[in-house]
Amino acid sequence: MTQSIKLKVNNEDVSIPFTDPQMPLLYALRNELGLKGPRFGCGLGQCGSCTVHINGEAVRSCVYPVSSAKGKSITTLEGLGSSTKPDVLQQAFIDEQAAQCGYCINGMVMQAKALLNKNKKPTESQIKEALGNNLCRCGTHQRIVRAVQRASAQLV
Numbered sequence: 219m220t221q222s223i224k225l226k227v228n229n230e231d232v233s234i235p236f237t238d239p240q241m242p243l244l245y246a247l248r249n250e251l252g253l254k255g256p257r258f259g260c261g262l263g264q265c266g267s268c269t270v271h272i273n274g275e276a277v278r279s280c281v282y283p284v285s286s287a288k289g290k291s292i293t294t295l296e297g298l299g300s301s302t303k304p305d306v307l308q309q310a311f312i313d314e315q316a317a318q319c320g321y322c323i324n325g326m327v328m329q330a331k332a333l334l335n336k337n338k339k340p341t342e343s344q345i346k347e348a349l350g351n352n353l354c355r356c357g358t359h360q361r362i363v364r365a366v367q368r369a370s371a372q373l374v
Contacts (some may be wrong), residue, residue, distance in 0.1 A: 228297030255295025265327030
Protein backbone atom coordinates (compact mmCIF):
# COMPACT_ATOMS: atom_id res chain seq x y z
CA MET A 219 0.00 0.00 0.00
CA THR A 220 1.42 3.35 -1.04
CA GLN A 221 1.47 6.13 1.53
CA SER A 222 2.71 9.67 1.24
CA ILE A 223 4.77 11.83 3.50
CA LYS A 224 4.96 15.60 3.62
CA LEU A 225 8.48 16.99 3.72
CA LYS A 226 10.12 20.39 3.50
CA VAL A 227 12.87 20.16 0.88
CA ASN A 228 14.90 23.21 -0.12
CA ASN A 229 12.30 25.44 1.56
CA GLU A 230 9.40 23.91 -0.41
CA ASP A 231 6.64 21.75 1.01
CA VAL A 232 6.41 18.50 -0.97
CA SER A 233 4.50 15.26 -0.70
CA ILE A 234 6.37 12.07 -1.54
CA PRO A 235 4.78 8.66 -2.09
CA PHE A 236 6.44 5.68 -0.46
CA THR A 237 5.62 2.06 0.31
CA ASP A 238 8.18 1.40 3.02
CA PRO A 239 8.80 3.81 5.94
CA GLN A 240 12.40 2.57 5.99
CA MET A 241 12.95 3.62 2.35
CA PRO A 242 16.12 5.75 2.27
CA LEU A 243 15.54 9.48 1.98
CA LEU A 244 18.02 9.45 -0.91
CA TYR A 245 15.60 7.43 -3.05
CA ALA A 246 12.77 9.87 -2.39
CA LEU A 247 14.96 12.87 -3.21
CA ARG A 248 16.34 11.43 -6.43
CA ASN A 249 13.51 9.25 -7.71
CA GLU A 250 10.45 11.21 -6.59
CA LEU A 251 11.73 14.80 -6.66
CA GLY A 252 14.34 14.46 -9.42
CA LEU A 253 17.11 16.03 -7.35
CA LYS A 254 20.50 14.95 -8.63
CA GLY A 255 22.81 16.58 -6.06
CA PRO A 256 22.77 13.76 -3.53
CA ARG A 257 24.22 10.66 -5.16
CA PHE A 258 24.15 6.96 -4.46
CA GLY A 259 27.70 5.90 -3.67
CA CYS A 260 28.13 3.02 -1.26
CA GLY A 261 24.59 2.70 0.13
CA LEU A 262 26.07 2.19 3.59
CA GLY A 263 26.53 5.78 4.77
CA GLN A 264 30.30 5.50 4.50
CA CYS A 265 31.34 7.49 1.42
CA GLY A 266 29.36 10.72 1.84
CA SER A 267 28.12 11.14 -1.74
CA CYS A 268 24.51 11.19 -0.53
CA THR A 269 24.98 13.88 2.14
CA VAL A 270 22.15 16.35 2.73
CA HIS A 271 21.36 18.70 5.59
CA ILE A 272 18.54 17.85 7.95
CA ASN A 273 17.77 20.75 10.25
CA GLY A 274 21.23 22.10 9.40
CA GLU A 275 23.15 18.91 10.22
CA ALA A 276 25.00 16.86 7.59
CA VAL A 277 23.29 13.47 7.26
CA ARG A 278 23.89 10.48 4.99
CA SER A 279 20.58 10.18 3.15
CA CYS A 280 21.23 6.64 1.87
CA VAL A 281 20.76 5.27 5.40
CA TYR A 282 18.27 7.85 6.72
CA PRO A 283 14.68 6.56 6.56
CA VAL A 284 12.27 8.85 4.73
CA SER A 285 9.81 8.47 7.60
CA SER A 286 12.34 10.05 9.98
CA ALA A 287 12.46 13.19 7.83
CA LYS A 288 8.85 14.16 8.49
CA GLY A 289 8.62 17.61 10.04
CA LYS A 290 12.29 18.38 9.42
CA SER A 291 13.92 20.84 7.04
CA ILE A 292 15.94 19.09 4.32
CA THR A 293 18.49 20.94 2.20
CA THR A 294 20.20 19.39 -0.79
CA LEU A 295 22.99 20.75 -2.98
CA GLU A 296 20.30 22.31 -5.18
CA GLY A 297 19.03 24.23 -2.15
CA LEU A 298 22.35 26.00 -1.54
CA GLY A 299 22.48 27.90 -4.81
CA SER A 300 21.99 27.66 -8.56
CA SER A 301 24.25 27.64 -11.59
CA THR A 302 23.46 31.34 -12.11
CA LYS A 303 23.76 32.26 -8.41
CA PRO A 304 25.91 29.70 -6.58
CA ASP A 305 26.45 29.76 -2.84
CA VAL A 306 29.84 31.20 -1.82
CA LEU A 307 31.09 27.67 -1.10
CA GLN A 308 29.88 26.33 -4.44
CA GLN A 309 31.64 29.23 -6.18
CA ALA A 310 34.83 28.50 -4.24
CA PHE A 311 34.72 24.88 -5.45
CA ILE A 312 34.36 26.18 -9.01
CA ASP A 313 37.17 28.72 -8.60
CA GLU A 314 39.55 26.13 -7.13
CA GLN A 315 38.55 23.53 -9.74
CA ALA A 316 37.97 21.17 -6.83
CA ALA A 317 36.11 18.55 -8.83
CA GLN A 318 37.63 15.99 -11.12
CA CYS A 319 35.02 13.31 -11.78
CA GLY A 320 32.54 15.21 -9.57
CA TYR A 321 30.97 12.20 -7.91
CA CYS A 322 32.02 13.04 -4.36
CA ILE A 323 31.50 16.78 -4.65
CA ASN A 324 27.92 16.78 -3.36
CA GLY A 325 29.10 15.19 -0.12
CA MET A 326 32.16 17.38 0.15
CA VAL A 327 30.18 20.59 -0.38
CA MET A 328 27.36 19.60 1.98
CA GLN A 329 29.76 18.45 4.71
CA ALA A 330 31.88 21.59 4.30
CA LYS A 331 28.78 23.80 4.40
CA ALA A 332 27.71 22.18 7.68
CA LEU A 333 31.20 22.92 9.05
CA LEU A 334 31.13 26.55 7.89
CA ASN A 335 27.66 27.02 9.35
CA LYS A 336 29.11 26.12 12.77
CA ASN A 337 32.63 27.51 12.37
CA LYS A 338 33.10 30.32 9.86
CA LYS A 339 36.89 30.30 10.22
CA PRO A 340 38.01 26.66 10.54
CA THR A 341 41.68 25.77 10.50
CA GLU A 342 43.08 23.52 7.82
CA SER A 343 43.15 20.61 10.27
CA GLN A 344 39.51 21.25 11.24
CA ILE A 345 38.53 21.20 7.56
CA LYS A 346 40.41 17.96 6.98
CA GLU A 347 38.83 16.40 10.05
CA ALA A 348 35.32 17.47 9.00
CA LEU A 349 35.81 16.03 5.51
CA GLY A 350 37.75 12.97 6.66
CA ASN A 351 34.84 10.56 6.24
CA ASN A 352 33.99 11.75 2.72
CA LEU A 353 35.69 9.64 0.11
CA CYS A 354 37.24 11.00 -3.08
CA ARG A 355 38.98 8.54 -5.38
CA CYS A 356 40.27 11.23 -7.75
CA GLY A 357 42.58 12.76 -5.17
CA THR A 358 41.39 16.37 -5.32
CA HIS A 359 41.57 16.69 -1.53
CA GLN A 360 43.99 19.64 -1.56
CA ARG A 361 41.80 21.60 -3.97
CA ILE A 362 38.77 20.79 -1.85
CA VAL A 363 40.51 22.08 1.29
CA ARG A 364 41.55 25.24 -0.59
CA ALA A 365 37.95 25.74 -1.73
CA VAL A 366 36.69 25.57 1.86
CA GLN A 367 39.43 27.98 2.95
CA ARG A 368 38.51 30.35 0.09
CA ALA A 369 34.83 30.30 1.08
CA SER A 370 35.74 30.78 4.73
CA ALA A 371 37.77 33.88 3.88
CA GLN A 372 34.68 35.39 2.24
CA LEU A 373 32.37 34.80 5.21
CA VAL A 374 31.81 37.61 7.66
